Amino acid sequence: MFDKLEDLLIRFEEIMSELNEPGVAGNQERFRRLMKEQSDLTPIVDAYKEYKKSKQDVEDSLSMLEEESDEDMREMLKEELASSKKRIEELEQELKVLLLPKDPNDDKNVIVEIRAGAGGDEAALFAAEVYRLYVHYAEGQRWKVETLNVDEIGIGGMKEVSFMISGQGAYSRLKYESGVHRVQRVPETESGGRIHTSTISVAVMPEVDEDIDIVIDDKDIRIDVMRASGNGGQCVNTTDSAVRLTHYPTGIVVYSQTEKSQLQNKAKAFALLKAKLYDIEQQQRHDAEAELRRSQIGTGDRSEKIRTYNFPQGRVTDHRIGLTLYKLDKVMNGDIQEIIDACIAADQAAKLVKMGEN
Incomplete structure (x- = not known):
């Protein structure tokens, strides 16, 4: 050393x-x-x-x-x-x-995708709350948040939302958020007062910039333009500004309608598609490197349940590191630094152990 x-x-x-x-x-x-x-x-x-x-x-x-x-x-x-x-x-x-090997993506901006899972409207409502959680956290770090796409439901929930967070070291901290997040609480629509369990999935992907070569062949892609849809707004249903990309080899479909300009939506859609293709490449490499997987906290699997938010007890539990905090209100308001720091420390400790074995 x-x-x-x-x-x-x-x-x-x-x-x-x-x-x-x-x-x-x-x-x-x-x-x-x-x-x-x-x-x-x-x-x-x-x-x-x-x-x-x-x-x-x-x-x-x-x-x-x-x-x-x-x-x-x-x-x-x-x-x-x-x-x-x-x-x-x-x-x-x-x-x-x-001296631990540095993740080459650590300094990059991130694209975050949140999807409602099991639980119907309750899952969509929680997806919207977790989206706001990350926006508050990013604002606290003085990072910029830019929405790429959002699919809202009428009661304030989100079936899906994609957004970019730009800031120094964004990926190094937010990469630990990928996985399934579970919420346990009594929905407002539940008259019997029973606790329901719902899930959402969070994917955190590094932005693909010039130093990463992701080639998208013209023949592999279909570009559709259409009128934006949603709950209203200046550009909704007035111009063909929304853009949908379909990538034939992977079946990935991305959609962007947040900008008034078709060109801006197209640029956002391509940024999201590139991030998804790079993420697939990273996951494949990660799956092939069994030793690396074992040296990281959790399995790195997108389907892994990483955290539970229990509202009746006011607690948040990160299952990968066995951390439980009784400050759910603060966490939902973006105060997640303690969880992120604990994940980083656990990850470093696991890598140091692995390094000592070699």
Whole structure:
């Protein structure tokens, strides 16, 4: 590990030197690449420098202890020694985590798709609530939310909604939300007061940008334009602005009608289709890598039940990590950072164990 850290320290110094070269800013692609690499290495280099300083502090304290006879000074040196040793242990663990292989999609924007499952109107109502949950969370992170498509029902529910969240590290945090979310509560329409169980599915897909090559052949796609439909609005039933794409090889159908412009809806539909095709590719690769699957929290299967929201008891349980929180109101208002942090920590711990076995 320390050989690798020394190599990274040398590389970091090389990058800093290159960034100081005259004319480097003139080559935008090179400048962007160097800045990205510098940004990725900075937390590792900072932690490693602090680790080396703490190691030196230990040596200095031990050396001074050998020569010091004053008892008060010796006690102070022992405290400093203990503090430095404790910090070394913390930094060793931190460096192990920082050196874990990084998911290449972590810095990407995400496309989220929520679908109502079992439970009829109650599932559609919960889908709309979870959509608002993610919008509130994104707003708290100062991320941008853009709706791609929504299929609403008259009572305020959503059979399906697709939206993009744009922001630094969006995928790194929201990727743990993929799976089946279950709600247990008494529906407003239930006169007998019985608790019903409904489900929705959440798919979180990285946005496909220029560095990912997803080729869509013209002969594999059908583009239909039509008038938007829904609960009303300026562009509904007035112009042929809605766009539906059908991808023949996979049978995927995507629809976009949120914009007044047909061109904008077409661009959104293609962005969603590309994300779905890339997601299929990722899932196939993931399924083939059994070892990787076992080193991650949960199974990574989209049909896996990951979380239960129990309204009568005011609790949320994440089944993958055994975490239960009694703050359902806050969670439904977008306060999911504690759950995400716990998922990240569990994922890192599992990967560290796996790394130690190899």
